[in-house]
Amino acid sequence: MAVKRGVTIKGTRDGLSLYMDDTYSYKELLSELEEVLSAQHILEEDPLIRVTIELGNRYLTSKQQDEIRQIFEKHNKLVIDKIQSNLIEKKTALEWKEQTDIKMYHRMVRSGQVLHVEGDLFLIGDVNPGGKVMASGNVFVLGSLKGIAHAGCSGNKQAVIAASYMAPSQLRIADIISRPPDSDEEGMYMECGFLDESYEKIRMERVTALSKVRPELNGFERRVMNG
Amino acid sequence: MGEAIVITSGKGGVGKTTTTANLGTALALLGNNVCLIDTDIGLRNLDVVMGLENRIIYDIIDVTQNRCNARQALVRDKRFDCLHLLPAAQTSDKTALTPEAMIEIIQDLKPDYDYILIDCPAGIEQGYKNAVAGADKAIVVTTPEKSSVRDADRIIGLLEQEDIDPPTLVINRIRNHMVNNGDMLEIDEIIQILSIDLIGIVADDDEVIKASNHGEPVAFQPKTKASIAYRNIARRILGESIPLQTLDEKITFLGKMKKMLGMK
Ligand SMILES: Nc1ncnc2c1ncn2[C@@H]1O[C@H](COP(=O)(O)OP(=O)(O)OP(=O)(O)O)[C@@H](O)[C@H]1O
Ligand SMILES: [Mg+2]
Numbered sequence: 001m002a003v004k005r006g007v008t009i010k011g012t013r014d015g016l017s018l019y020m021d022d023t024y025s026y027k028e029l030l031s032e033l034e035e036v037l038s039a040q041h042i043l044e045e046d047p048l049i050r051v052t053i054e055l056g057n058r059y060l061t062s063k064q065q066d067e068i069r070q071i072f073e074k075h076n077k078l079v080i081d082k083i084q085s086n087l088i089e090k091k092t093a094l095e096w097k098e099q100t101d102i103k104m105y106h107r108m109v110r111s112g113q114v115l116h117v118e119g120d121l122f123l124i125g126d127v128n129p130g131g132k133v134m135a136s137g138n139v140f141v142l143g144s145l146k147g148i149a150h151a152g153c154s155g156n157k158q159a160v161i162a163a164s165y166m167a168p169s170q171l172r173i174a175d176i177i178s179r180p181p182d183s184d185e186e187g188m189y190m191e192c193g194f195l196d197e198s199y200e201k202i203r204m205e206r207v208t209a210l211s212k213v214r215p216e217l218n219g220f221e222r223r224v225m226n227g
Numbered sequence: 228m229g230e231a232i233v234i235t236s237g238k239g240g241v242g243k244t245t246t247t248a249n250l251g252t253a254l255a256l257l258g259n260n261v262c263l264i265d266t267d268i269g270l271r272n273l274d275v276v277m278g279l280e281n282r283i284i285y286d287i288i289d290v291t292q293n294r295c296n297a298r299q300a301l302v303r304d305k306r307f308d309c310l311h312l313l314p315a316a317q318t319s320d321k322t323a324l325t326p327e328a329m330i331e332i333i334q335d336l337k338p339d340y341d342y343i344l345i346d347c348p349a350g351i352e353q354g355y356k357n358a359v360a361g362a363d364k365a366i367v368v369t370t371p372e373k374s375s376v377r378d379a380d381r382i383i384g385l386l387e388q389e390d391i392d393p394p395t396l397v398i399n400r401i402r403n404h405m406v407n408n409g410d411m412l413e414i415d416e417i418i419q420i421l422s423i424d425l426i427g428i429v430a431d432d433d434e435v436i437k438a439s440n441h442g443e444p445v446a447f448q449p450k451t452k453a454s455i456a457y458r459n460i461a462r463r464i465l466g467e468s469i470p471l472q473t474l475d476e477k478i479t480f481l482g483k484m485k486k487m488l489g490m491k
Binding site: 108 | 373377378380381383384387420422
């Protein structure tokens with residue numbers, strides 16, 4: 001059998017990295033992967049090994065990714081941790097952009113009104129009692145926040161809410177809800193809310209605290225780096 | 228060509244009808260041709276406050292259903308020849324009136340009047356939509372209560388979607404001692420929340436109720452607190468710049484002084 005080097009494996013601190021040379025055809029790689037994995041003799045008592053697959057400049061459809069996962073499933077000591085590629089689909093890129101763009105509005109959000117955006121919301125104006133702002137990303141209010149604000153409304157627990165004057169009737173981040181104590185009439189200037197380490201409670205701090213708790217506020221960079 | 232102004236509030240009972248009657252009277256007093264339109268179908272009041280109840284022959288639904296034309300349905304005021312009322316129907320329901328019919332009536336009447344004031348029913352449904360349909364401008368009435376301000380905010384949000392000028396605000400039933408005690412929202416606070424231009428403040432005044440019961444709007448009286456306030460609003464509508472009454476200044480000034488001194 002000729003020596004093919006389309007698939008190479010390296011051990012790393014976190015497990016194994018499996019490189020799939022992007023100059024080979026997908027078919028070649030697939031059959032080579034079968035061979036490489038069958039050749040590995042892993043004992044029953046060995047612990048699970050996490051594998052990161054590095055695709056280089058190759059894009060795999062989710063169907064192709066499934067094929068690879070199926071090959072791995074036959075070798076049950078190996079689990080795919082993640083599949084990494086330098087490439088993403090145009091559609092995905094546009095989605096990320098949409099989800100992480102800053103949407104700027106200059107208006108009041110009055111009682112009974114709902115302002116809902118994909119991505120971060122930057123509102124210049126007040127959110128009045130009975131009004132509501134929602135964003136899949138962060139919510140920034142350059143004005144008084146007296147109504148409801150919901151950040152990370154599609155589930156992003158990293159999202160934050162900040163306001164020049166924070167006196168909300170309710171804050172929501174992902175699926176966590178908090179409201180000010182009933183006795184608390186006065187609001188706070190330049191405050192922000194975010195989920196604490198346990199991701200179970202909303203914590204309030206001066207906005208300056210954000211640089212410590214959420215150093216990567218820019219959602220787009222975060223997506224590109226972490227997928 | 229006249230200007231149609233809708234008087235609205237969202238919440239009921241805050242003084243829309245009283246404001247309509249008094250601004251109409253005050254504008255007529257200043258020599259304008261004024262037509263009042265009551266759009267509160269089924270709950271008409273404006274005729275009672277104006278003391279014109281038993282002069283009604285036709286109403287607005289008779290007009291929309293072609294039993295008469297708009298001019299035939301108008302009731303002339305007892306005191307002013309230049310002040311007319313198009314009454315609401317007492318028996319029909321809200322669905323009998325449509326925004327299209329309102330626009331038609333207002334277009335029809337506009338050439339004859341300087342001002343057409345439209346008394347809007349409470350709520351944000353059909354009745355509100357009818358009342359706003361033909362208006363060029365809007366006056367929002369609120370009292371210094373949280374719920375009233377909340378509803379005014381809701382209405383302003385809806386008005387902003389209409390093709391009319393930004394609405395102006397009347398704060399009604401201000402009670403000096405309650406504001407000073409911090410039991411009522413302060414004027415500054417209300418304006419800050421609603422962020423629209425204030426066109427007048429009317430004190431809570433027993434004379435208003437007395438006058439309404441006599442079918443003679445308080446604006447007709449020479450110098451009660453409320454009548455002066457209404458006449459000032461009328462002059463502001465006419466474009467004069469009149470400072471807010473000293474009463475109002477006292478409220479905020481006193482309030483601030485007390486705050487500074489740490490009094491509640
Ligand atoms: N400034 C005032 N001082 C004292 N009483 C007032 C004042 N303004 C209104 N009122 C009283 O409040 C009551 C309600 O006023 P009004 O009928 O004008 O309200 P409205 O907004 O038209 O109500 P609705 O929503 O039922 O149409 C009346 O009894 C009226 O006399
Ligand atoms: Mg009324």
